[in-house]
Amino acid sequence: MGETDGIAVVGICKRLDGRWVLDGASLHIGAGERCVLSGASGTGKTTLLRLIAGLEVPESGYIDIDGARVTGGEPFVAPHKRGLGVVLQQPTLWPSMTVAGNLAFVMGRARDRQQRILALAERIGFAELLGRRPQTLSAGQAQRVALGRALAAEPRYLLLDEPTSNLDAEARDQLNAVILDQVAEQGVGLLYISHDEISAAAIAGRRLLLSDRRITEVGTARLGGHGLAGP
């Protein structure tokens, strides 16, 4: 692992509709590291994720991924070239393709594509949906498929925005277990946005808090604890 590995967000300032949402926000996610980002509703968590993903451009500051400047330098690196798997709160699956087609599209011409699609779908729990169109899925089903598609691209980092928000408690716990499994197996760095203390504790990563337009580190989540421990 090199010294520059990881996602470095440095001094990001972002204004939306004339209002500053982020003002000097910084964070670092190491390669293979898990981070949970919390913060009150409307504080800018999704905006931060969208900036890292290349779906927004900041007013100032920069973002490096594994030592390469992707935002705040020239050229701006396009979202699909950042080595990221991204699952937004309202997943955007491609409507003209089946669920299997959505996964196949990000896998290129890999020979073992069909086996990998089936293995991922079985693991995440959407094998029975592979032939369906995205517009026929429930919100919770679409979130699972979006996670499958994000992992199918074998990203270096996974950015998840409230990935269990549409699931009941049992499905939430199962999906968090799958996320942990996959992240460990593929050595993926994880940024997991959540309001939910149970999910945050399950992910058991470094805890970050977004408030007053900046990010602070608040400790490490522990299963069975009270949410936060340490600094």
Ligand SMILES: Nc1ncnc2c1ncn2[C@@H]1O[C@H](COP(=O)(O)OP(=O)(O)OP(=O)(O)O)[C@@H](O)[C@H]1O
């Ligand atoms: N496209 C937009 N134009 C103008 N304002 C926006 C836009 N998107 C978000 N905002 C505002 O920016 C702020 C941050 O929004 P964001 O979605 O990043 O917050 P969040 O912390 O993810 O919220 P939640 O936890 O409710 O999902 C909010 O006040 C929101 O109303």
